[in-house]
Amino acid sequence: MTYEFDHHTAVHPNGDGSFAAELDRGWVVGGGVNGGYLLSLIGTALRATFPTKPDPLAVSAYYLSAGTPGPAEIAVDVRREGGSVATASVELRQGGETRIAALATYGDLDRLGDDVRTTAEEPVLPPPDECVANTLSPQEILEMAPMMGRFDMRFHPDHVGWVVGQPSGRGEIAAWFRLVDGREPDPVSLLMVVDALPPVTFDLGLMGWAPTLELTAHIRAKPAPGWLKVRHATRNVAGGMFEEDCEVWDSTGRLVAQSRQLARQPRPA
Amino acid sequence: MTYEFDHHTAVHPNGDGSFAAELDRGWVVGGGVNGGYLLSLIGTALRATFPTKPDPLAVSAYYLSAGTPGPAEIAVDVRREGGSVATASVELRQGGETRIAALATYGDLDRLGDDVRTTAEEPVLPPPDECVANTLSPQEILEMAPMMGRFDMRFHPDHVGWVVGQPSGRGEIAAWFRLVDGREPDPVSLLMVVDALPPVTFDLGLMGWAPTLELTAHIRAKPAPGWLKVRHATRNVAGGMFEEDCEVWDSTGRLVAQSRQLARQPRPA
Numbered sequence: 001m002t003y004e005f006d007h008h009t010a011v012h013p014n015g016d017g018s019f020a021a022e023l024d025r026g027w028v029v030g031g032g033v034n035g036g037y038l039l040s041l042i043g044t045a046l047r048a049t050f051p052t053k054p055d056p057l058a059v060s061a062y063y064l065s066a067g068t069p070g071p072a073e074i075a076v077d078v079r080r081e082g083g084s085v086a087t088a089s090v091e092l093r094q095g096g097e098t099r100i101a102a103l104a105t106y107g108d109l110d111r112l113g114d115d116v117r118t119t120a121e122e123p124v125l126p127p128p129d130e131c132v133a134n135t136l137s138p139q140e141i142l143e144m145a146p147m148m149g150r151f152d153m154r155f156h157p158d159h160v161g162w163v164v165g166q167p168s169g170r171g172e173i174a175a176w177f178r179l180v181d182g183r184e185p186d187p188v189s190l191l192m193v194v195d196a197l198p199p200v201t202f203d204l205g206l207m208g209w210a211p212t213l214e215l216t217a218h219i220r221a222k223p224a225p226g227w228l229k230v231r232h233a234t235r236n237v238a239g240g241m242f243e244e245d246c247e248v249w250d251s252t253g254r255l256v257a258q259s260r261q262l263a264r265q266p267r268p269a
Numbered sequence: 270m271t272y273e274f275d276h277h278t279a280v281h282p283n284g285d286g287s288f289a290a291e292l293d294r295g296w297v298v299g300g301g302v303n304g305g306y307l308l309s310l311i312g313t314a315l316r317a318t319f320p321t322k323p324d325p326l327a328v329s330a331y332y333l334s335a336g337t338p339g340p341a342e343i344a345v346d347v348r349r350e351g352g353s354v355a356t357a358s359v360e361l362r363q364g365g366e367t368r369i370a371a372l373a374t375y376g377d378l379d380r381l382g383d384d385v386r387t388t389a390e391e392p393v394l395p396p397p398d399e400c401v402a403n404t405l406s407p408q409e410i411l412e413m414a415p416m417m418g419r420f421d422m423r424f425h426p427d428h429v430g431w432v433v434g435q436p437s438g439r440g441e442i443a444a445w446f447r448l449v450d451g452r453e454p455d456p457v458s459l460l461m462v463v464d465a466l467p468p469v470t471f472d473l474g475l476m477g478w479a480p481t482l483e484l485t486a487h488i489r490a491k492p493a494p495g496w497l498k499v500r501h502a503t504r505n506v507a508g509g510m511f512e513e514d515c516e517v518w519d520s521t522g523r524l525v526a527q528s529r530q531l532a533r534q535p536r537p538a
Contacts, residue, residue, distance in 0.1 A: 057482065057510075057531065058331070058482055058483040058531050060329035060331075060372060060483065060485055062327070062329075062348075062356050062372045062374060064348060064349045064356055065349075079331075079333060079360075079367055079370050080333045080334075080367065085482070087331050087333055087370060089358060089370060091348075098348060098349065101348050101356060101358060101372055102372070103329060103331045103370055103371070103372055103483075105331055105482055105483060109508070112508035112509050112510070113508050113509035114508070115506070115507060115508065115509065116507040116508070117473075117506040117507060118504065118505045118506070118507055119439075119440065119503075119504050119505075119506075120504035120505055170388075171388065204386075213326065213327055213354070213374055214327040214329065214372075214374060214485070214487075216329055216483070216485045216529070218483075218512060218529075218531045220505060220507055220508060220510070221507065221508060234388075235387065235388050235389035236387045236388075236389055236489060236524050236527060237384070237386040237387065237388075238384060238385040238386060238387055238489055238490065238524070239378070239381035239382050239383070239384065239385070239489060239490060240381050240382040240384065241326075241381070241489070243487060243527055255505050255507070258505060258512055258529075260485065260487075260527075260529055262326065262327050262487050
């Protein structure tokens with residue numbers, strides 16, 4: 001069987017280093033196709049480009065225009081391959097318009113050392129059954145974000161006050177996360193997970209779509225099967241923009257991905 | 270008069286969208302030329318490329334090979350210009366070898382909103398005169414890092430135990446910072462400041478050069494004149510790599526820059 005996520009992120013080599021893809025409408029959110037999903041598409045193309053270095057270590061994406069459901073092209077330009085890592089410049093385009101310009105360094109996570117001296121602290125969440133499921137989202141959120149249908153998310157009850165007009169004001173959202181079809185996480189799917197939660201600005205009472213200017217993700221280890229814990233937060237809302245830091249922890253308690261994005265604040269409705 | 274920093278970061282248009290530069294040997298550190306300095310050179314070339322959008326908002330640099338003192342070329346490929354921001358792909362090359370592949374989005378920091386809802390906390394440092402000056406660095410550090418001669422840095426006394434073999438083990442270094450020639454900070458010089466401190470791994474007792482794989486900086490406001498406070502820290506040392514998060518605060522107490530880099534851990538000496 002093919003999982004939904006693998007079907008939606010499939011890429012087909014054009015024979016010239018570029019790949020054809022189809023942006024699925026199941027990933028629409030706000031005014032476009034989710035940026036994390038597009039990052040996983042780019043990640044799949046790069047995995048095919050570097051068979052002996054199949055894992056993203058660092059990926060930086062600059063979002064130039066909003067993606068729409070339909071055909072897309074992913075052009076890969078290898079900038080350096082040698083030693084244990086490879087770096088490429090990548091563009092995702094639709095109809096001649098660049099949606100994303102990205103840089104990425106790939107390697108083999110299995111060949112890294114096994115030292116772990118993480119001092120970051122794993123998010124504390126009640127058990128999934130005591131959290132708030134995304135299926136309970138208000139209808140307006142589900143309509144704005146068909147993408148939510150791809151996920152089984154369980155939000156920390158303290159982080160969903162915005163649903164009833166009572167945001168915590170802390171600028172933090174944490175949730176359990178898994179794909180709805182049961183597909184287990186891997187390094188490429190983590191590129192999507194870091195941009196899957198609702199904008200952290202919801203927790204500040206700033207509702208609306210928050211367009212990403214730039215997102216960089218570091219994948220630090222292969223995730224174990226099972227639930228992921230995802231937490232993101234902002235500490236610098238200023239000048240019409242905000243940064244959003246995301247951490248993804250796997251079921252063994254390992255910090256497997258870190259990302260930061262710079263986004264525009266949603267305009268007041 | 271021309272300040273040393275402006276002299277060292279001068280770029281000369283070649284007329285084809287690329288720029289000629291000279292990597293000054295005053296910025297050598299460890300096995301190459303400091304990556305933050307190279308980022309400021311790229312930043313200067315982009316400022317010349319976008320006269321009406323002169324400020325870096327986000328810059329992501331992938332370090333492919335170590336820069337050496339001498340001539341360099343900075344090739345700028347504008348990927349999108351329109352509205353309030355412009356995005357370019359940039360490469361810094363020496364003798365046909367790519368040192369850095371970068372993406373950057375530029376804009377006009379003066380045209381952003383004046384809202385500030387920062388919840389990050391400014392580093393607490395004793396007054397500069399009660400901190401430890403970089404001029405007191407051990408001879409071996411000064412020889413490994415001629416770059417230190419460009420700076421007037423005053424380290425938090427709690428963060429320099431590594432100098433006498435007693436690192437705190439916390440993975441944090443904070444310091445007052447200004448350029449030694451009195452040049453005031455600006456958005457482009459902040460691209461250098463975020464990579465100016467000694468590797469945060471020193472504070473973990475891991476001495477040695479820590480090569481950067483990727484560094485992304487967000488410049489969030491124009492810095493006021495005067496001392497900067499710079500703090501960086503790591504929370505995820507694992508698999509032979511670590512992330513380094515840097516914050517730069519200006520003399521008015523505003524968080525003006527945030528960066529994160531992914532670097533390789535120094536090899537044991």
